[in-house]
Amino acid sequence: MKVVMATGTFDILHPGHGLYLEESKKLGGKDCKLVVIVARDSTVRDRKRIPIIDENQRLEMIKMLKPVDKAYLGHKTDMFKIVEEINPDIIAIGSDQSFNLENIKNQLEKRNIEAEVIRISDYRKAKLDSTCKIIRKIKQTDFEEKNLKDC
Numbered sequence: 001m002k003v004v005m006a007t008g009t010f011d012i013l014h015p016g017h018g019l020y021l022e023e024s025k026k027l028g029g030k031d032c033k034l035v036v037i038v039a040r041d042s043t044v045r046d047r048k049r050i051p052i053i054d055e056n057q058r059l060e061m062i063k064m065l066k067p068v069d070k071a072y073l074g075h076k077t078d079m080f081k082i083v084e085e086i087n088p089d090i091i092a093i094g095s096d097q098s099f100n101l102e103n104i105k106n107q108l109e110k111r112n113i114e115a116e117v118i119r120i121s122d123y124r125k126a127k128l129d130s131t132c133k134i135i136r137k138i139k140q141t142d143f144e145e146k147n148l149k150d151c
């Protein structure tokens, strides 16, 4: 049985997230266990922007997805601590994740973690194929208050 680790923010789910998780799971073959690490709110704030959905609700949704066997929040500072704990065979890096694979491999080597690091090159193209596009669309949409009255 192979353990594959996938990571991300997963703020406002869309089909690109589903494709990435499906492709990650395929890397581990027939008996794959897919473990997903959801980025902490503090990490998202430091690296990207203020998250819309908080970390617990993002984790709750990821746990409900079909390819996912286990999901956890990451740690707040050392991102390789969770890798040591999960001890995956493969770490799947998404097509738009800005990690340098060589840097990750060097960090793993320093800690004696024998995981393979693989870039998933598949990208699901659509009008709203990223969280930032969804946020931009919501910002630009001029909702009338009556559309939101039951919220």
Ligand SMILES: Cc1cc2nc3c(=O)[nH]c(=O)nc-3n(C[C@H](O)[C@H](O)[C@H](O)COP(=O)(O)O)c2cc1C
Residues within 6 Å of the ligand: 007, 008, 009, 010, 037, 038, 039, 040, 041, 043, 044, 047, 048, 073, 074, 075, 076, 078, 079, 080, 081, 082, 083, 091, 093, 096, 097, 098, 099
């Ligand atoms: C090997 C690896 C380990 C990670 N561990 C953590 C972690 O412990 N805590 C965390 O908040 N995020 C963790 N992340 C997720 C990254 O923080 C997240 O991918 C990054 O913020 C970029 O966001 P994005 O993937 O949504 O583009 C990890 C990512 C990788 C590749």
Ligand SMILES: Nc1ncnc2c1ncn2[C@@H]1O[C@H](COP(=O)(O)OP(=O)(O)OP(=O)(O)O)[C@@H](O)[C@H]1O
Residues within 6 Å of the ligand: 007, 008, 009, 010, 011, 015, 016, 017, 019, 020, 048, 093, 094, 095, 096, 097, 122, 123, 124, 125, 129, 130, 131, 132, 133
């Ligand atoms: N359209 C897509 N096709 C394939 N993979 C995707 C797509 N969108 C996101 N992913 C992958 O899903 C994982 C989580 O992505 P993330 O949380 O950054 O969402 P995002 O839509 O890319 O958000 P943002 O717009 O903030 O970058 C990453 O590994 C990312 O590469």
Ligand SMILES: [Co+2]
Residues within 6 Å of the ligand: 096, 097, 130
């Ligand atoms: Co992204």
